[in-house]
Each structure stands twice: as structure tokens, then as C-alpha cells.
Amino acid sequence: MPTNRNAAIEMNKEDFRQMGYKLIDSIAEFINGIEQKPVTTGETPEQIQNILGTSSLPEHGTSGAALLERATELMMNHSLLNGHPKFMGYITSSAAPIGALADLLAATVNPNVGANILSPMATAIEKQTVRWLAEFIGVSPSYGGVLVSGGNMANFTAFLAARTAKAPKNLKADGLAKAGAELVLYCPKTTHTWIEKAAVLFGHGMNAIRWIATDENNKMNNDLLIETIEADLQNGKKPFLVVGTAGDVSTGVVDDLKGIAAICKKYDLWFHIDGAYGIPAAVIPEQKELFAGIEDADSIALDPHKWLYSPLEAGCTLVKDPNHLIDTYSSHPVYYNFGNNDEPLMQNFYEYGLQNSRGFRALKVWIMLQQVGRSGYIKMIDEDIQLSKLFFELADKHPELEAVTQNLSITTLRYVPLNFENYSAATETYLNKLNEALLNDLQQGGEVFLSNAVIGNKYCLRGCIVNFRTSEKDIEEIIEIVVKEGRKIQTKMKNEEPSMQL
Ligand SMILES: *Cc1c(COP(=O)(O)O)cnc(C)c1O
Secondary structure (H helix, E strand, O other): OOOOOOOOOOOOHHHHHHHHHHHHHHHHHHHHHHHHOOOOOOOOHHHHHHHHOOOOOOOOOOOHHHHHHHHHHHHHHOOOOOOOOOEOOOOOOOOOHHHHHHHHHHHHHOOOOOOHHHOHHHHHHHHHHHHHHHHHHOOOOOOEEEEEOOHHHHHHHHHHHHHHHHOOOOHHHHOHHHOOOOEEEEEEOOOOOHHHHHHHHOOOOHHHEEEEOEOOOOOEOHHHHHHHHHHHHHOOOEEEEEEEEEOOOOOOOEOOHHHHHHHHHHHOOEEEEEOOOOHHHHHOHHHHHHHOOHHHOOEEEEOOOOOOOOOOOOEEEEEOOOHHHHHHHOOOOOOOOOOOOOOOOOOOHHHHOOOOOOOOOHHHHHHHHHHHHHHHHHHHHHHHHHHHHHHHHHHHHOOOEEEEEEEOOEEEEEEOOOOHHHOOOOOHHHHHHHHHHHHHHHHHHOOOEOEEEEEOOEEEEEEEOOOOOOOHHHHHHHHHHHHHHHHHHHHHHHHHOHHHOO
16 A cells, blocks of 8 residues: 555645646736637637547646646637627626636635535535525525526526425325326416426426416516416316516516516415526616515525626525425435534535535635625626617617617617618518528627527527626627628628519
8 A cells, every 4th residue: 555645636735836826827817808809719619629639538647737738728719708898698797707716715625515514614605695695686584595506407496396395295205196186387488498498307298387478568478377377277287386587588578576476375386586697686776676576486596607797607596485495305314424403503505406515606606795795786787787778779779770679788689781671572581581690690700799589570689798898888899890790791691682682
């Protein structure tokens, strides 16, 4: 047996310092220069693979310093940079620099935040983070919960708690097949795709989802919700869950949450809010009214890695009565000596969700919340909203752009050639094709990164600003870029489709 392991993976203090300092210097330069880089290099998967190479698993080790240097080059020069001020695609924020340092610290101490005894300080910090997130959005700090990897997991975690709480009591022992009645759930048709994954994965099937149509404001039509629940009850189904959205992923609309809360109360249903994107905006006093009703939610999903600007990954499930999480997820195998739940402050996070061993993703969120405080967040989130409004206004004023929607920090718009109404074959199909081609062009070009939304029958460009680096100047320049590229595509398409002549 070795007396001194001299393990290949160990690192001495001096090597760690040197590699670490070098990496930190590169990161500092990267963050400082991010604006000068393209948002994306637009390289194809083939080009990327060629740069990476296809060598097989190395037999012998390589110098850590060289590997870090290569990884730095690969990542910094061949990535899409969602921290770039002109990135506003999907819902991915610029990442708080302090979050990177927090992740380094978390990985270094490496607490396993599954059990209190394995992570005494980390568990306390995660509990405090969860409480602060509840305070942040303005629900009672007595909501409990758990940090997870993102919005999907936050919604899943709540979905299963809802089912345990509202399903027949034999569900845990006997499973869905013997539940007595088909369990059904309700959500607006704007709900994010997580709901389909949940219905499939958790054994309900897609047909258990009642997609409720939206009203003229694109909010769930609550009258239709009531009608659908009534019809299901008449047909012997067992409704258990209604999902409301606080900031839908395409256009940022917030449902009438107060109305949904009242319906859930009347029919004894679990009220879940998917606030993965939008709910942090509830911190802004002027937006409070839009979110009225969140304090009645049985559970809420939110994503610190979206509008709280945390580096990936960080999601959070908040539950009004956290005992529902324990009811759902707890088990006590003989090989765990994790202490006694009667100790009031003892909290073992493995009992709060699907994970067992858990990393310390709370640290970065805990640090960020203090680095800027409530007032700092109010300012950043409000500025994102103001910039989104500016984007809409500038598009609205421009003769070649049509501004379509604006809610929270999401703007949708499309390019419409001048005098388009006079074109011989002026069809929506043509505009849709044009805007889809335009989006593809923009996404490869590296000047700006937008995504898309389909609104009614319109294929739109969509900008979602959860980016503390975006400024007024960026918005003005993005308008110019969209128009410049729109004209190019239009010229190209017109030549390809002579029927589109004036
Ligand atoms: C982003 C989003 C999700 C999914 O969250 P991930 O973090 O990507 O898993 C779910 N719902 C809404 C409303 C979202 O905006």
C-alpha cells in the first residue's frame, strides 16, 4: 500500500495558485471585452468538431495548466455568448460575474446539500436563500422549498407535490392505476413545454392535460377553465391541479392569478404558478398589481438563472406548506443516519425534491441577492422592462417594422417590406417565410441574437431582455441591424419569387 498516495489528481498549493490566477486573469479579460466579441461565431457543428478534434480517451495524463489554457481558448472563442449586451434570445440571462466566483468556492468546499449533517453551513445558507426568494417575490417568508436545476425541475417538483396532496390517499401505495378516477389538470395553452414532459413522465399521459384557451389579452380564459372543470367532474374525472403562468415564455403575459386562485379554492384544487421567467418582476412596486394572487399559490416555480442573472443552473420551487414536499419525497432508509426531524432546524434537502446528492447551487444566488440587494434588483429588472418597451416603440415607429407585442421584458416584431400592401401576392405566408429566413440569418451573423414567437399566424422575431449589459444604444443598433438584414433577405426573396413584384 502506498504510504504517500501522490495521486495524479491532487494539486499542490503553488500549482493551484498559478493555474487559478491565470484562469482568473483570462476571465476578467473575457468579461471586460465581451461587448467587442461577436455574440456567436456561427460555426457549424462540423467546424466545431474539427476544432475540438476526435481523439479517443487519453491513456496518460496531461499538464493541468495546458488543459486549462486550451479549455479557456475553446470556450471563450467558440461559444455563443449570452452575456453579450446584444443577446436576447429565448430566456437566458447574462450571468453575474460574482456567480462564477461563488461556484468556484462551492465546488472547492463541495458540500453535499442532500443532508444537513453533510453540509451544515450550506444547508443553512440554502434555507436562507429560499426564504429570501419568497420575500423577493412578495409571498410569505413561511413558504419553504428547494433549489433545483431550472424551471423544468422546479415545475416537476411542484407537480408531484400537488399530486400527492390532492390525489386519493392510496396513490402512494397503489399508484395511478388504482387511483379510482382519472386525474386531470388544467393550464393555459401558452404553458411551457414542461407540462407535457410532466404528464408523460409521471404516468398521466398527454390527454390528462386540459389546455385552456386564452382570452383576447392572451391570458387563460377563466370562464372556460370553470366550464372544463365542471365537465370533468360530471364525467367522473378527478381534477387536481391548475397551472397559472406568470410571464409566458413566448410573449410574457401574466395570467389572472387572483381569478385562478379563487377557482382553485372553490374546487379544492392545487394552485401552481409557473413564474420561471417573469415572477421576479413582482419585486417592482409598480408591477405588484399584475402579480396579485401569487400569495395564494400552493406552489411557485422560479428561475434564478433567468431574471435574477444567476449563472446556470439555478431554479427554485416554493411551496406554501413545505410538508407537502416531505410527504412526496421523503424516505428513511436504514443506511441514513441523518438525524431527527423533530429537531426544529434540522432540514435534509434530499427530502424536499427529486435529487439525493445535491450540489451547492444556492451559494451563488445567496451572494448575488446580497451583492445588489432588493433595490439593485428593482433597478436592473425595471431597466430591462424599459428597454423592451423602447424596442417596441422604435419598431413601431420604423416604416419597415411591425411591433407586435410587448409584455414584461419581451418584445415581438417582424420585418415588413415598404409598400407591402401593394404587392401582387402579398400574403402572410410570404412575410412568415421572410421573417424566418431573417431570424436564421441574424442568429448566424453574430451581431445580435434574437429568437422567434408565433403570434396568431404571424412568425415574429422575439427579444427577451434579461440582460444587465444591454443599453439603449444596443436597442437602437439592433433596430438598424434587423432592418439592414431584412432588406437583404427581401431583395433575395423577391428575385427568387418574381410573383412578389410590385
Ligand atoms: C424557461 C421556462 C421554463 C423552463 O425552465 P428551464 O430553466 O429552461 O428548465 C418553464 N416555464 C417557463 C414559463 C419558462 O420561461
